[in-house]
Amino acid sequence: MLSWTSPALTPLPASGLPLRLHDTRTGRIAPVVPAIPGTARMYVCGITPYDATHLGHAATYHAADLMRRALRDTGLEVQVAQNVTDVDDPLFERAARDGVDWRELADSQVELFSEDMEALRVVAPETYRSVSEAMDDIIGLVQTLRERGRAYPVPAEDALGTDAVDWYLDLAQDGALGDVSGWSERQMLEVFAERGGDPERPGKRGVFDPLLWRAEREGEPAWEAGELGRGRPGWHVECVCIAEDGLGLPFDIQTGGSDLVFPHHDLGAAHAVASGRPFAALYAHAGMVAYQGTKMSKSLGNLVFMHRLVRDGVEPAVVRLVLMAHHYRADWEWSGAEEERAAERLSAYRTAAARGGHHPAVVDALRAALRGDLDTPTALGVLDAWARESAEGAVAAAPTTLTTDSAADARPGDVTAAVDALFGLDLRA
DSSP states (O other), X not given: OOOOOOOOOOOOSOOXXXXXXXXXXXXXXXXXXXXXXXXXXXXXXOOOSSSOOBHHXXXXXXXXXXXXXXXXXXXXXXXXXXXXXXXXXXXXXHHHHHTSOHXXXXXXXXXXXXXXXXXXXXXXXXXXEETTTTHHHHHHHHHHHHHTTOEEEEEOTTSSSTTXXXXXXXXXXXXXXXTTTOOOHHHHHHHHTTXXXXXXXXXXXXXXXXXXXXXXXXXXXXXXXXXXXXXXXXXXXXXXXXXXXXXXXXXXXXXXXXXXXXXXXXXXXXXXXXXXXOOEEEEEEEOOEEETTEEOOTTTXXXXXXXXXXXXXXXXXXXXXXXXXXXXXXXXXXXXXXXXXXXXXXXXXXXXXXXXXXXXXXXXXXHHHHHBTOOHHHHHHHHHHXXXXXXTTOOSSOOTTOOOOTTGGXXXXXXXXXXXXXXXXXXXX
8 A cells, every 4th residue: 555755854863862652551651672773663553544634643643753753863763564444344334324435435535644644744654554455464364363272253143154153362361451551351341342342242252352353244345264254354453464564573662542552452462462472562652632622533523634724724834733732642632722822833933943053952952852752842842942032032052941962062953954853843934
């Protein structure tokens, strides 16, 4: 699958200092230590393409983009893999409702998403695969799980064929349930059904056992899968296959929205463990974005779409600045006031950039904020001070309140270049 065109990247001289991220699994901030020296590998959970990119999506992929940029700033090569869940119930239901082929709907929404990511200057992943493209690998993994005795059949009475079965993963055999989230069963039950689970399915061995392979139902797309029967995959198995294809297992960072902690990331890791391999070393999750008092949700319809903002004249850099005003792990609410403040900041930063000058301590403070668990609010404070002192004509040196690295004087002090490399903001416009 083709992704989008990445912005030109001109990284700063490598800092050699590690990125530190909050790990959901441990609850602590830890340095990212690549398993392969010199190369960081990150998996980003992608969209289900039945509606365009809203700001909740934008916040997640902006956070992933900052992680990539921060890793690059340390001097690492970065490999990113990302999926597209183009085989899933919400997509099929929307296509049926609108009277369009599910593949056409998916293609149109992936195209919109790509346009939004390009507008936001998000660096494209090296591996970008849809479920339909990865079907052979997915079938192979489910067959492996079956051969290892980790999968079991459940009669599918509403499926085509009298002997049809659905295949489930037996979580009890490996004890991996809850490894990522650390949640209690009560917490899991509160969200499992609404996030794609089927806790009351008759015939399952365990309440949280996830669907691996669904037998063909009337009107649903299906693929031939040998002894598994004709059908389609469950949700969580896809990411294991696409991550393995693009990155190899285990890899360094798994990221996505915090609503994926359970069940998706928890059960994705359990699939890998059941196949005999660990999944990710560190799990970093972005917070949720609300609008009109409630988390943005396709099911609720309270969405602010990226492409509509751009159509209405909002510059994508303004959207990035709104996102930067909130720590990536925080939950927050979009408002017009947020947009106005971001537009004011962008104007002030561009005015300061036009005045030029080299400010090594400012650049160093920006780098320190980014590698400290992507502390973008602190980075904006640094830029606010830089722009304010520039406007006052007092930028002979960086603000004295900024902390610097001991090697700051040896590094370039071009703030415009640093803001572009670290945060994806073009201040030259």
